[in-house]
Amino acid sequence: MDKILHAIQDDYADDYSWCFGCGRLNESGYQFRTGWDGKRTLTIFEPNRVHMAIPGFVYGGVVASLIDCHGTGSASIYLHRKNGHEIGDGIEPPRFVTASLHVDFRKPTPQEVVLKAYGEGVEIHPKKWKIETEVYANETLVATGEVIAVVAPSTFLNK
Amino acid sequence: MDKILHAIQDDYADDYSWCFGCGRLNESGYQFRTGWDGKRTLTIFEPNRVHMAIPGFVYGGVVASLIDCHGTGSASIYLHRKNGHEIGDGIEPPRFVTASLHVDFRKPTPQEVVLKAYGEGVEIHPKKWKIETEVYANETLVATGEVIAVVAPSTFLNK
Numbered sequence: 216m217d218k219i220l221h222a223i224q225d226d227y228a229d230d231y232s233w234c235f236g237c238g239r240l241n242e243s244g245y246q247f248r249t250g251w252d253g254k255r256t257l258t259i260f261e262p263n264r265v266h267m268a269i270p271g272f273v274y275g276g277v278v279a280s281l282i283d284c285h286g287t288g289s290a291s292i293y294l295h296r297k298n299g300h301e302i303g304d305g306i307e308p309p310r311f312v313t314a315s316l317h318v319d320f321r322k323p324t325p326q327e328v329v330l331k332a333y334g335e336g337v338e339i340h341p342k343k344w345k346i347e348t349e350v351y352a353n354e355t356l357v358a359t360g361e362v363i364a365v366v367a368p369s370t371f372l373n374k
Numbered sequence: 375m376d377k378i379l380h381a382i383q384d385d386y387a388d389d390y391s392w393c394f395g396c397g398r399l400n401e402s403g404y405q406f407r408t409g410w411d412g413k414r415t416l417t418i419f420e421p422n423r424v425h426m427a428i429p430g431f432v433y434g435g436v437v438a439s440l441i442d443c444h445g446t447g448s449a450s451i452y453l454h455r456k457n458g459h460e461i462g463d464g465i466e467p468p469r470f471v472t473a474s475l476h477v478d479f480r481k482p483t484p485q486e487v488v489l490k491a492y493g494e495g496v497e498i499h500p501k502k503w504k505i506e507t508e509v510y511a512n513e514t515l516v517a518t519g520e521v522i523a524v525v526a527p528s529t530f531l532n533k
Contacts, residue, residue: 235425235433243424244433265402266394268471274394274403275472276442280435312427313434316477323471 217329219259221302222248223292231310231367236284247281249288249334250302256289256334256346262326273324278358282318282348285332286362287311290344293336294366311344311364324350324357332360342366376488378418380461381407382451390469390526395443406440408447408493409461415448415493415505421485432483437517441477441507444491445521446470449503452495453525470503470523483509483516491519501525 224237224247235244249258258281266277287310295301295308302308324330334348343365350358383396383406394403408417417440425436446469454460454467461467483489493507502524509517 231428233429234427236427236435238426241424241426265400267397267400268393268395269390270392274439275475276395276435276439279438279442279475280433283435283438312482313479315479316434316438316475318475320472320474 217259219248219250219257222250223288223295223302223308224248226302226308227310228307234284236280237288245277245280245284247284247288249285249292251292252333256285256292256336258285258288258332259329260332261329264326267326271326273326275318275320278320278324278330278350279316279318279360281330281332281350282358282360283313283316283362285334285348286316286346286360287313287364289334289336289346290362290364293338293344297338310367312367314343314363314365316360316362318358318360320358322355322357324352328352330357339363376418378407378409378416381409382447382454382461382467383407385461385467386469387466393443395439396447404436404439404443406443406447408444408451410451411492415444415451415495417444417447417491418488419491420488423485426485430485432485432489434477434479437479437483437489437509438475438477438519440489440491440509441517441519442472442475442521444493444507445475445505445519446472446523448493448495448505449521449523452497452503456497469526471526473502473522473524475519475521477517477519479517481514481516483511487511489516498522
């Protein structure tokens, strides 16, 4: 799969769609989009030329950002399904925030390659999920990550 | 201190100064700058308005990026001093890359506040340092992080 057809971020409420990582309304951001790929979740992203560490290699902060939003998006997808809903069914999914983020950089990430982040989620308790992620550049595993994501508290929405 | 006068990134070789996080030559990047603040290292950064998670709060991927480059920069500062050199003395400092990054998000990070990342470094072995970081927004500890940084292998420089 080279394109996410149905992304959980497409279903977030507008108020939750300004994230620099995954907000569809933030035109300056990465606009990560996360969907299902079989039993795993998938986010596909090709870094921009400026997103480098040194010329030829992608900046780790961008990979970390990918893992971060892939984690919160995946948690939303998993809980949405547990609640009996699927992406695109017209029901607003739960919005998660990141409690912790861990990234192991395993290989330098080449530029001008599409990155694919695959995730598997485990429920820790109903409002807290752990997402384990593998990021591939072509066939190379360049980074692995773990996100602990929690359902966004209502106080986080600053209206 | 509200401004880093002498930053290690000012002394990186030009080839190592394109990082989206801390490269002084990358005009699209964050241009993080890291120096000494007493016995600790310090990076000061005010996120842009677009760097939000939701309106009013900073995106965690930007905080993670800050901790990442603050970590590699701090490792460079510590090893440079161990080697008998100081920022700005005309000797090119060692350039580190990130092996692993861990971030605990402790409080929502408010927007329109200058962030200060303070670091303490410990040598694991001569080419590998651990940097523990605390990020403050005013008096509030919003995130803590740990970076394992290693001296960039010569093969990483893609000439």
